[in-house]
Amino acid sequence: MTLKGIAVRPLKKLSRRLWVGVDVGGSKVAVLVVDTQRRVRGRATAPTDVSGPERTVASIVAAIREGLRAANAQMEEIAAVGLGIPGRVMPETGVVQLAVNLNLKEFPVGELLEAQIGAPCFLENDVRVATSGVYHFNGNHTLRNMAYLSVGTGIAAGLIINGELYRGSSGMAGEIGHMVIDPQGPRCGCGAFGCLETFAAGPAIARLGRRAVELGTSRLLKDSEPITAESVYEAARQGDTAAQAIVEKAGRYLGQALQWLVTAYDVERIVLGGGVACAGDAFWQPIQRELDRQRKTSPLASDLLTSDMFHLLPADYDAGIWGAIALAQHRLEKEQEETASWESV
């Protein structure tokens, strides 16, 4: 509370008018600096150092310094920092419980960042931060209930319920990448067999691409090295039948997952994004074919899976970093309200 208190008071003097959004990835940290009118003042990316917890924090601070330099600004001008972390986060304490790709476990990232930056730093799981970005900046804020399905290295849904980010009781709501979609499927990193991620996440698509090369069934993929989800989608786009079969199957499972999401949450809109979704039409069309199949088979599905329900996030819209800005503003506002109500007691 003390550090946050320091930051809160100067804001009233309007000297702290910059907001910093940070998207912390396993390989790079992306930073956006905006002013109170949300005009972009600076951007930066810097490599993530995952060789030790303190070093990870230091590389985040270095990236923020880089962003400030681009904005021609000082640390003292920061009102608050919002950060998206790929893992389990406790937003109240700023402790990262587990972030495998960042090599962090039960580590007080928020506290250390605040000590080095001198402004409030708010942490949240990256998919939830991106959900906030999709909700606040893309004309979706009129919706009461919405989901953001992120398909990348993992698969997870972020949820807006009654206009608020829904975390669940232990911050695990929407972890649908680990819903078992076919118990006969391959083993997942979580131990279970046939989780959605084992069929449709980036690493699964890449693995199936590599297997197609081993089996000699793909004409185009054997020339791409390394084989990634991106190269499999690209090969599919160029007419490679083995790659097409892979993305068709992934689309079928993702379409099934969308039916689940609608049936479970009854949201007004589902936005799809994430690294794999950047493949655009090659990603989206197999999903649409599965949704069309469901609509043709079932009147209930046709009723629920309306055509305007699903939106693909434009590949150039950085929901993670804008969501981090929204998070910083929303959380600081809430904290100041709480402080004000305490002061008036």
Add this chain to the structure above:
Amino acid sequence: MTLKGIAVRPLKKLSRRLWVGVDVGGSKVAVLVVDTQRRVRGRATAPTDVSGPERTVASIVAAIREGLRAANAQMEEIAAVGLGIPGRVMPETGVVQLAVNLNLKEFPVGELLEAQIGAPCFLENDVRVATSGVYHFNGNHTLRNMAYLSVGTGIAAGLIINGELYRGSSGMAGEIGHMVIDPQGPRCGCGAFGCLETFAAGPAIARLGRRAVELGTSRLLKDSEPITAESVYEAARQGDTAAQAIVEKAGRYLGQALQWLVTAYDVERIVLGGGVACAGDAFWQPIQRELDRQRKTSPLASDLLTSDMFHLLPADYDAGIWGAIALAQHRLEKEQEETASWESV
């Protein structure tokens, strides 16, 4: 608003101190009358007349009269009535959009009931009403997030999110009976193939029981007529191997659905109930075996599917009717708050 207004004012004089909970089923209407201390004053059941919409409403009114007679009370003493309806309901208007088993479609049940009873009548989907009953009367009200999974003629989950009943954007949240659990499965009433209901709802269990008799594989079931889900669970309990195979498979699918529920909503507790769940241990043990299998396979499942998360509702606890009482009290209170805030404008 006018009719509800009539009822609101007398309440202040404390002459209207009885609350009526009504569970409207396809074959019978169950009524409970309690006082403001929730002491039971009367109970009644009466047959549901589904030969026409007006008659359905008349049979609900007749059942309420019966309940009042048992309570030795008058219509004028009713503060409010809460009703659980098996179908899609618009709680704000009291219109039943679709209730197949009651033969109702776009019918203003609430309005007609209020005209005949002279007190506010609040309608909601029956599973959601039962969820409210489970939440308010069973020591669960300390939980922020909870689900009630009803397994009966259909399968649906009622949801408490952040301490409030969650309906979703079109009142369809939690309709997980229509999640496709195996696309190779039998065709469901909704048109899709392999919905959860086609494997684990009452009619599915009964159908599999009948098939076992046709195939001559069941020793015990051939003596029960008609074959119901109840008789299949009873035969399983008595050691009939064909019946055991049926309930084992249903338990496997239900255990998978519980994993979905936990993964999607991240609730603190899931309570199971409904007609099929009344089979008690015979219903619950196959589910537990599937959950144990998941826990052994996956550390994540073992972490999420804690043993104290799942509760089987006692067969003698009538969540539907108590939930209807809670609904009536909660909604009338809310309406009075709104009236009060309008009056103070």
